[in-house]
Amino acid sequence: MSVPPSSARGGRQGRHRSLFTRVGRVFDAVRGRMMAIILLAAMPIALIGAVQAWHSYHNTLEAPGYRTDMAVARIDLELRHESEHLASLLQAVARMRLDSSGLARMLQLVESLTGRHYSQIALADDRGNIAAAVGPDHDATPLTIDEMPRFQGDVKLVAIPDALTGVPDHFRITVAATIGDDAGRPARSGYLTAIMPLSWRSAMLQTSDPRLDLMQQSGPIEIWVMDSHARATAPLCADCNWQEHPPARIMQWARFEVTHGVEHDHITLPEGSYSIGRVQGSVYVLTMTRRNASEQHAVVMFAISLVTSGVLLLVGLLGASKSADVLVITPLRQLTASVNQWQLGGVYDVRSNWAMPLEVRQLAHAFSKATRRLARHERRLERAQVRQELLLKEMHHRVKNNLQIVASLLNLQAGRIRQPGAREEFAQARDCVRALATLHRYLYADGELYSLNMQSFVRELCGQIMHAIGESDEGRITLDIRVDDLLMVPDQAVPLALIVTEAVSNTIKYAFPDQLHGTLEVGLRALDGGRACLWIADNGVGMAAGRNLSGAEDGRSGIGMQLIRGFARQLGGTLQMFEENGTRYVLVFPLKQPDQDELAD
Missing domain, CATH: 3.30.565.10 (Histidine kinase-like ATPase, C-terminal domain)
Structure with a gap:
């Protein structure tokens, strides 16, 4: 059976009215109004404190995200610095205009000066064929068109992916060079190229190298290099005991970001914060960091302070309610009870004490003066009423006596009249006078005036x-x-x-x-x-x-x-x-x- 819409609306309106009535009853009493005043007074301070606490809590939650963003920026800065340093060395060698053998010896000197950090340093002819190479990597694959500089002074940097995973693991840096003859005159053009590893090893870094902060053993930060489709990853540090791959849902998020061409973004989860960004050579890196001990402590302290603030606020409200009950509500109730007792005919008696506010004491004193004055007026009115009733009774008594005298005179006069009609008129008047006398006797004898x-x-x-x-x-x-x-x-x-x-x-x-x-x-x-x-x-x-x-x-x-x-x-x-x-x-x-x-x- 369906309910008519009007009945449903009437029911909702009735519930709303009953809700408003209950709320109105709460704020109708002094206790409710004082609680509302206290809440309104404490609300701005509590709101300001809550906003500041939430801002601090939010910054604490976002701090790992800031660190991952800074890690991406530092990785880009370090890769850019190292590639520019290597390009500067190659350009310095290219400007010497040595012959092929001299350039080969100079490349060996560069390898020894750089601590054999690079996988290969090679000389290529104008067609990109490797003419001489030093380093552990003896691959003689010719340079591609994309790896060749376009003009003199140009530096070409290309990421080299791993053959199995497709994840970039090296950078090839190539500069244009002029190969001289035995007399040092320019003979032909060529290229100087070097293969720089993208991953780092903490054992190969010096103590003062800033990259050591990023590659602490089991440290709070982990970094991965991703392929161009964000389907495979490899740790940036080979000996830092980092996880081989980030969580699957993070990889899904990274693929979404790469697919939509996002240059930089980060996400914060309960287990940590992740940032993705494009660095030198259009390579995507993914960084992860967890909350440190101070941040964990800050989160715990925020929860403790939140609970403590709520408990203190509740205790304060209860204390204010109890104080209001003792200092304001109880005196008002005593005053109200005394006034009600006085209205019922009792004695108005309210004794002032220190617990009563000044206004309540003044009100009680004013009521005391007013009730005493009214009591005096009532006593005077009662005495006046008694005198008035006595006068009315005396008046009715005298009127009754006078009417009885008049009736007796009429009766005597009727007895002396011989005409029946006249005697009947006198008797009729006598009966009327006696009726009025009886009425006045009832009025004063019964006290019903x-x-x-x-x-x-x-x-x-x-x-x-x-x-x-x-x-x-x-x-x-x-x-x-x-x-x-x-x-x-x-x-x-x-x-x-x-x-x-x-x-x-x-x-x-x-x-x-x-x-x-x-x-x-x-x-x-x-x-x-x-x-x-x-x-x-x-x-x-x-x-x-x-x-x-x-x-x-x-x-x-x-x-x-x-x-x-x-x-x-x-x-x-x-x-x-x-x-x-x-x-x-x-x-x-x-x-x-x-x-x-x-x-x-």
Whole structure:
């Protein structure tokens, strides 16, 4: 089952976000930030040291390569010097204009002066045929066209390969000469030629010869001469115990370089460095050198210094982390714990010590001063709040007493009035005043100055209305209170209490005439959406029929409904009245929630 590309992208993005979140959490703490600062501060120095160490290490690794390059250059210099020296001797003899016998004797003298180092020194005629020769090599092969100089003073140098391997092992150096007659006059032209061995023997070199440095017995440098196709090699030193051939992969590399016409190049491998170069006479030589003891020691010391630097850096970071934990993070944690304890109502207590930084000590001191100041303000506010609550309770108590006095005066005045309608108006006003007095008594007696428990309040209010009308003891009307345990602010409790007083009074007076029995239901509950519902229902004869049977005036009934509707508008609710199997008032209004801070207080 294939995964949609969008899901795959979403998964990668989620992983990236989680990675960034984890990294952010690491650097969100003081420890992580201090570690980052230390790393950033140490990074330039570490980078400079690493660059210098790598440069030194690289130079150490390349030092064998430099030596092999220098060996190729020295070989070329020595071959050039020796060939030029031999050519100078031959040219000096050629300028003497001796006859054939005199030139032959002079060549013997040259051979003896050079320590019989050369394989052959010979005189050839103008056609290249050997006329006289001295030396261990008695080969009388005529000179070829390539081996003959083109003009007087020209020096011709040609490499002579070995007949079996094809590797150059000798150089032939040829100069033009003039052969004189017995009187010393120029008689005919000819050539002086010498065959110089390409390989060296340490036994034939003098003590001061610089080539001895290159041909130490089992020394760090080995040199090979290669054929023109880099397929065969021969050691340059015949008695230095060098290997006969370099490794096969080095020969492959050498063939690649020769095939592409590279004049000089080198390669460095773990076992040593190799250089290839073209020297005198277009001959390719291959040199090899290994690291000496000092270079091996330098490589080992580089590895040791690298490990040591890493360990020291790690130890430094751990030490800095521990120091930061002791000197910075722990004081900050103590300060944070004290602040959290103070927020939960505890005592703020942070004692400064030498381990705290100056800034943390100053911050702790500032917090101490601020918390002491806030504690004083809180105590003053608590005392003020206590005084305010006492004043409010006293005010509600006096208002309740005054309202009870007003209700008593209204009751006395109603007893002196003989007209039933007027007496009923006084009784209705008395009930409203008593309802307000009951509300104020709840406010100061229960200590709930900012909210009112409607369950107990409505129950007591309805019982008080029935008792005032004279129905509480007879049991003719059953009171069914269905009020939830609901808190309401006084601003809404006052009009709601007046609505309940007016509606319950009308129901008791008109819904059950002629001593009828019935049930009066009063309910209040909270609805979804921050609303509440108040209903007052009875199973009596209905408001209209009750008024007709009791002979009540329509004016009073109309005023009661106007009061109920007015208080409903004050609550911002919707009032509905249903007259089916009795009368039912339904009021839905928005419920204001008491302030949580005031409830907490």
